[in-house]
Structures are given as C-alpha cells and as structure tokens.
Amino acid sequence: MSTLVSSTTENTHVRRDVPAVEVSDLTKEFRRKDKHSRFGKRRMPALDHVTFTIRRGECVAILGQNGSGKSTLVRLLSTLLINDGGDARIFGHDAFRETRAIRKLVNRVSVEASFFKKMSAAENLSYAARFYGMGPSQTRTAVPEILEKVGFPPERRREPMENLSRGMQQKVALARALLTSPVLLLLDEPTTGLDPRSKLEVQEFVKAVRAQHDATILLCTHDMNEAEALADRVGLLDRGELLFLEPVEDVKRRYGVDTLEEAFFAATGRTFEDEHHEDDEYREVYG
Amino acid sequence: MSAAAAALRRELVGLSGIVERNVYLTRRYLLWDIAFMVWTIANTLTIVFIARAAGLAPARENRLATALLVGAVIWAFLGIIFEFMTETVAWERWEGTIEYTFMAPLSRSMHLGGMGAYAVLYGLIRATILLFVVAAFIGIHMPDANYLAALALLAIASISFIGIGMMTSVLPLISPEKGAQLGFVAQGMMLVVSGVYYPVGVMPGWMQAVATVSPATYAIRGCRASIIDGDPLVWRNVWPLLLIAAVSIPLGLAIFHRGERYAKKHGKLKRSG
Numbered sequence: 001m002s003t004l005v006s007s008t009t010e011n012t013h014v015r016r017d018v019p020a021v022e023v024s025d026l027t028k029e030f031r032r033k034d035k036h037s038r039f040g041k042r043r044m045p046a047l048d049h050v051t052f053t054i055r056r057g058e059c060v061a062i063l064g065q066n067g068s069g070k071s072t073l074v075r076l077l078s079t080l081l082i083n084d085g086g087d088a089r090i091f092g093h094d095a096f097r098e099t100r101a102i103r104k105l106v107n108r109v110s111v112e113a114s115f116f117k118k119m120s121a122a123e124n125l126s127y128a129a130r131f132y133g134m135g136p137s138q139t140r141t142a143v144p145e146i147l148e149k150v151g152f153p154p155e156r157r158r159e160p161m162e163n164l165s166r167g168m169q170q171k172v173a174l175a176r177a178l179l180t181s182p183v184l185l186l187l188d189e190p191t192t193g194l195d196p197r198s199k200l201e202v203q204e205f206v207k208a209v210r211a212q213h214d215a216t217i218l219l220c221t222h223d224m225n226e227a228e229a230l231a232d233r234v235g236l237l238d239r240g241e242l243l244f245l246e247p248v249e250d251v252k253r254r255y256g257v258d259t260l261e262e263a264f265f266a267a268t269g270r271t272f273e274d275e276h277h278e279d280d281e282y283r284e285v286y287g
Numbered sequence: 288m289s290a291a292a293a294a295l296r297r298e299l300v301g302l303s304g305i306v307e308r309n310v311y312l313t314r315r316y317l318l319w320d321i322a323f324m325v326w327t328i329a330n331t332l333t334i335v336f337i338a339r340a341a342g343l344a345p346a347r348e349n350r351l352a353t354a355l356l357v358g359a360v361i362w363a364f365l366g367i368i369f370e371f372m373t374e375t376v377a378w379e380r381w382e383g384t385i386e387y388t389f390m391a392p393l394s395r396s397m398h399l400g401g402m403g404a405y406a407v408l409y410g411l412i413r414a415t416i417l418l419f420v421v422a423a424f425i426g427i428h429m430p431d432a433n434y435l436a437a438l439a440l441l442a443i444a445s446i447s448f449i450g451i452g453m454m455t456s457v458l459p460l461i462s463p464e465k466g467a468q469l470g471f472v473a474q475g476m477m478l479v480v481s482g483v484y485y486p487v488g489v490m491p492g493w494m495q496a497v498a499t500v501s502p503a504t505y506a507i508r509g510c511r512a513s514i515i516d517g518d519p520l521v522w523r524n525v526w527p528l529l530l531i532a533a534v535s536i537p538l539g540l541a542i543f544h545r546g547e548r549y550a551k552k553h554g555k556l557k558r559s560g
C-alpha cells in the first residue's frame with residue numbers, strides 16, 4: 001500500500017513548508033424555510049468564524065452533536081460547499097479557488113457508505129479510481145490489495161454492495177478513500193451505526209493508516225472515546241462555533257474535569273446527550 | 288510524458304471511468320433493459336402500423352412505414368441521450384454517490400462527456416435493434432438504404448444532443464424535486480418541433496422557426512433521406528449540426544458550471560428527493 005500512497009504524492013503538489021489545513025474565520029450559513037412562517041426564510045449559521053490549523057501528519061478529532069457543523073466543515077474542505085466568509089487552505093491551496101489541486105489531495109469517508117448498490121465492491125472501487133487517473137493496469141492489482149488490507153473477504157469482492165453488512169460497506173468506503181492515496185483524509189463519523197466489532201476494526205485500521213502512511217487525518221465524530229483514542233488533539237464544535245482544539249489532557253486541565261463529557265458540559269452548560277434545540281434540526285438537515 | 292500529456296491522460300482515464308461505471312450498471316440491470324427494449328419495440332409498432340391503415344399502394348405504404356420507423360428510432364435514440372444526461376445528477380443523488388463524484392479531480396467536461404459518450408453508444412445499439420426488429424416484423428423493405436450515411440449523420444448530431452443534454456442535466460441540481468421532469472419536458476419540446484412523424488412544413492410558422500435551431504430536425508431529415516432514398520451525407524444537414532454543437536457544448540458546460548456553483552453555495556448537492 002505504501003506504493004499507492006507515494007504515487008499520488010508524486011503527481012500532486014504537496015508543499016512541505018505549510019500546515020496541512022489552515023482554516024481562518026470560516027463561515028457558512030444556510031437559508032431555509034421557516035417552519036413558523038408561510039413565506040419566510042431563516043438564516044442558520046452552520047459554521048461561525050471557525051479558525052484552526054492542522055499540522056502535517058497530525059490526527060485531529062472534532063467532536064460535536066448532530067447539527068453542530070462537523071459535516072459542513074468536512075464538505076467545505078472537500079470542495080462540496082462554497083464558503084460565505086473566511087478562508088481555508090489545504091497544503092497551501094485555497095480550498096475554494098484551487099479546487100482541482102485540492103481534489104487530488106483529499107478523500108473522505110462519510111457516515112453513509114455511498115455506493116452504487118447493485119455494483120460490487122471491486123466495480124465501485126475500480127471506476128472511482130479512474131477519476132483519480134488510475135488506469136486498469138493499476139487497479140487490477142491495487143483494488144484486491146486494498147480490499148485485503150481493510151479485511152474485506154476476497155470471495156465477496158464480486159457481490160453487489162446491497163448484500164453486504166454496514167460494517168463491510170464501511171470497510172469498502174475506507175478502501176475507496178485510501179485507494180487514491182490522499183494526503184488529507186476526512187473521516188466524517190466513519191464508525192457511526194457500526195456494531196462494536198466493526199467499529200473496533202475500522203478504528204484499528206485508521207491507526208494503521210496513521211502509523212504507516214504520510215496522511216493527515218481530520219476525524220469528525222460524536223464518539224468521545226473514539227476521539228480520545230485516535231486523535232492528537234480534540235476540538236469541540238458546538239452550534240457552529242469551535243470552542244477549543246487542544247490535546248485531551250489540556251482540555252481536561254482547562255476545565256478541571258476528568259472526562260471529555262464533563263468538558264463538554266463545562267464548555268456548553270449542556271450534556272452531550274441533551275435534546276436538540278429546534279435550530280439544530282435546521283443545521284442538521286443540510287449541514 | 289509532458290505535464291500536458293499526463294493531464295490529458297488523467298482526464299481520459301476519468302472519462303473512461305464514467306463509461307466503465309455505466310457498463311457495469313447496464314450489466315446489472317440487463318433484465319430491466321430487455322423489458323424497456325420490448326416496450327420500445329411495442330410502442331414503435333403502434334406507430335408504424337399507421338402506415339398499413341392508410342390504405343396506400345404497396346410502394347407508398349412501404350415509404351410511409353419507413354419514414355415513421357426512422358422517426359420513431361431517432362425519437363428513441365434521442366430519448367436515451369436525454370435520459371442519461373438529465374439523470375446524470377439524479378441517479379447519483381439517488382445512490383448517494385454524488386458527493387464522491389463531485390469531489391473527484393475529474394473535470395466536469397469529462398464527467399458529462401463520459402455520460403454522453405456512453406449514452407451515444409448505448410443509444411446506437413438500441414436504435415439499431417429497434418430499426419431491424421420492427422422492419423422485420425412489419426415487413427418493411429429498405430433496398431436503397433445508405434446505413435453508413437445515416438449512422439455518420441446520427442454521430443454528428445449526437446454532439447449537439449449531448450450539448451443540449453448538458454443544459455438539461457443541470458436542472459436536478461437546481462431543483463432536486465422537479466429538475467428531472469423539466470428535462471423530459473425540454474426533450475418533448477425539442478422533438479415536437481423537429482418533424483418526427485410529419486414534415487416540418489405542416490407546423491405553424493413559429494414552430495417551423497424553432498425547428499431550425501433543433502438538431503433533431505436535421506438528423507431526422509438526413510437519416511430519412513439516407514434510409515429511404517439512399518442519399519449520402521449532405522452538407523446542408525451537416526453544417527447546422529456542427530454549428531449547433533459548437534454553441535451547445537460550451538453553453539451546456541457553462542450552464543452546468545453555474546448550476547453546480549449554485550448547488551454548492553446553497554447546500555443542494557446532497558439533498559435527496
């Protein structure tokens with residue numbers, strides 16, 4: 001797999017003298033129909049002047065409830081949304097103007113393993129790799145290799161995705177992301193909805209990716225244990241605002257608490273499992 | 288390999304990825320395709336049998352049946368291209384893959400071009416089957432047919448059809464709920480003015496004026512002449528198609544680009560519906 005990683009790095013401009021991710025004052029809002037008004041629209045800030053930096057090779061976890069703006073952040077960094085204000089740079093490239101350069105560097109795993117469900121894992125990976133310039137001679141060996149690395153059974157490679165379990169599908173999603181050798185991997189709740197065993201397998205694989213490859217990881221999750229286990233620094237996104245981004249021990253020291261749950265309560269005045277505010281639903285639908 | 292050649296290779300590999308994906312999908316949905324083919328053949332038969340009911344002399348009946356058949360075949364061919372192009376966004380949104388395709392380093396021209404290229408290949412295969420099955424069933428004779436000229440004209444027309452398809456493919460991006468349906472409305476409007484089953488001259492003046500900017504007008508006219516009378520590829524049908532292609536492809540890409548920006552600005556890329 002190391003050869004796969006180096007191939008993309010050679011073909012793209014990865015500057016070594018800049019941080020992997022630099023986000024400055026980033027703002028995104030959505031206008032949605034107001035439930036309480038027949039014709040009215042509401043402006044809902046999904047990200048509110050968010051600023052942070054991720055160093056090359058670092059793994060950063062962003063915690064937050066549903067609707068906190070985590071997925072909006074991932075979509076902005078993966079060129080799927082256009083910002084309303086502020087700035088985001090990935091390895092020095094402007095995320096909103098140099099989208100072609102960014103797309104060669106970034107890949108993503110989201111909470112939904114999104115595939116053509118009638119097609120097999122091998123077919124889904126094969127065509128997706130073409131978009132990144134990998135020809136049939138490359139994918140013929142790379143696809144079975146990467147599926148093996150994520151622990152996907154070889155005898156099920158030709159089976160339609162719709163026949164696979166959620167855990168299996170998520171492994172294929174990880175394989176798809178890694179097949180293109182991204183230098184920035186965006187993981188948007190990659191283990192949500194998985195059974196404990198699959199969850200552990202995915203987490204172990206993320207650790208292995210970190211240990212073996214030159215990849216920077218931004219992990220968005222609402223699983224505090226996962227964040228603590230995988231990340232060098234943990235941030236808290238609450239209703240679009242980034243409240244902190246520090247090593248876990250610094251967070252606990254800052255709030256004088258023993259756990260991230262307690263830190264969340266100390267920072268927001270709410271428990272992590274609290275019912276959403278109505279505004280959170282607006283953010284969640286599109287964010 | 289120079290940087291430009293490497294970039295071009297990467298783009299073409301990306302385009303082949305779109306074609307490859309559609310080949311996989313066609314294989315997986317083969318039974319649906321067969322059912323759709325049977326439906327199209329039945330539908331075409333209902334049109335071509337009108338020639339039998341006209342009570343004409345055998346030679347004139349054969350000519351009318353061939354004219355109707357060519358119209359129906361081109362209607363089916365265009366339908367495939369428009370369906371593929373209009374559903375470019377809708378299918379991916381339905382499957383949930385749209386964000387992965389849109390965040391890949393593949394230019395939109397190659398993305399849409401790949402959809403168009405597959406649609407043309409797939410449409411040509413279906414159109415050929417349709418032509419010969421219906422002709423055999425009804426007993427239509429096409430002794431003078433110049434198939435090569437008809438095929439060449441259809442290939443040239445396909446470029447403009449893809450360009451117009453690009454314009455309609457943006458509709459589901461702007462309106463996830465109604466976009467695809469609006470694409471079919473555009474397809475219907477184009478065909479009704481293009482003389483599918485009747486000469487353009489029988490329509491009101493304003494419709495005849497609209498027909499001059501429809502590529503289907505020239506494709507149907509030329510294919511009919513080639514299949515019925517054995518006419519070669521003629522410049523008076525080719526140049527309007529090339530002109531419409533030269534305008535519609537860049538215009539289609541520009542419109543799609545604007546629609547994509549709008550969807551990304553307003554968070555409509557992922558929305559299902």
